[in-house]
Amino acid sequence: MYDIHCHICFGADDGAENLETAVEMVALAAEHGTAGIAATPHCNVPGVYRNTWSPKLHNRIRTLRAALQEKGIGVTIYTGQEIFCTDDTTALLASGALITLNRSRYPLVEFHFYESADSVYRKLQTLTAEGYTPVVAHPERYAFLSEDPDAAMRIRRLGCLMQINKSSLYGRFGTAAYHASHRLLAHRLADVVASDAHSPYVRTPNLRNAHELVCEEYSYDYADLLFEENPRRILDNEDIFSD
Numbered sequence: 001m002y003d004i005h006c007h008i009c010f011g012a013d014d015g016a017e018n019l020e021t022a023v024e025m026v027a028l029a030a031e032h033g034t035a036g037i038a039a040t041p042h043c044n045v046p047g048v049y050r051n052t053w054s055p056k057l058h059n060r061i062r063t064l065r066a067a068l069q070e071k072g073i074g075v076t077i078y079t080g081q082e083i084f085c086t087d088d089t090t091a092l093l094a095s096g097a098l099i100t101l102n103r104s105r106y107p108l109v110e111f112h113f114y115e116s117a118d119s120v121y122r123k124l125q126t127l128t129a130e131g132y133t134p135v136v137a138h139p140e141r142y143a144f145l146s147e148d149p150d151a152a153m154r155i156r157r158l159g160c161l162m163q164i165n166k167s168s169l170y171g172r173f174g175t176a177a178y179h180a181s182h183r184l185l186a187h188r189l190a191d192v193v194a195s196d197a198h199s200p201y202v203r204t205p206n207l208r209n210a211h212e213l214v215c216e217e218y219s220y221d222y223a224d225l226l227f228e229e230n231p232r233r234i235l236d237n238e239d240i241f242s243d
């Protein structure tokens with residue numbers, strides 16, 4: 001499996017605090033069948049996390065890779081960011097202040113949980129107009145989408161992808177996100193399931209249980225697409241097959 005949303009760039013946000021915790025998280029993911037993880041620290045969040053892409057962040061990824069190699073943990077770590085979408089996101093990507101998932105055409109983007117649908121659509125269109133294919137992080141957690149079943153179709157029609165959080169499938173983020181996540185799966189509108197892991201204990205990077213849930217409640221083929229095929233294709237900058 002491949003995890004395109006994980007807070008293992010230690011010391012950068014509210015995810016792994018230090019190298020040891022990040023290694024523990026990756027070891028747990030490896031134990032449960034994850035082969036590759038994109039380190040996606042929060043960034044461009046006004047007044048909270050700036051985290052523009054820098055040698056400092058890149059060095060943390062290199063340090064993590066070296067520690068994993070030393071311990072014989074065979075998980076590939078990719079670069080990335082969880083980009084809080086603002087009006088200047090496209091310009092920041094162009095300048096190199098923000099980066100996509102493994103330098104692909106796919107930026108992982110998030111929004112304010114109560115942002116209006118129109119604002120989200122407008123920002124996504126700005127990105128697609130520049131040739132990016134945004135991957136919307138945890139769409140099921142946004143009020144506009146959980147309240148309006150047509151919103152997901154609109155995002156799809158804009159040419160964007162949707163990444164569900166594994167914990168939403170169990171109700172970890174409330175009933176609205178739970179129902180929205182299952183509605184997305186039932187209508188085959190989700191493209192990826194990722195961990196959005198912040199710790200080795202709560203909100204972990206273990207994807208195995210969520211993979212089994214999708215196999216049992218939906219289908220093995222859909223689980224394979226969500227946890228393996230699509231995230232790998234995103235990281236390799238290949239086209240995504242959507243229904």
Ligand SMILES: [Fe+2]
Pocket residue numbers: 005006007082137196
């Ligand atoms: Fe996240």
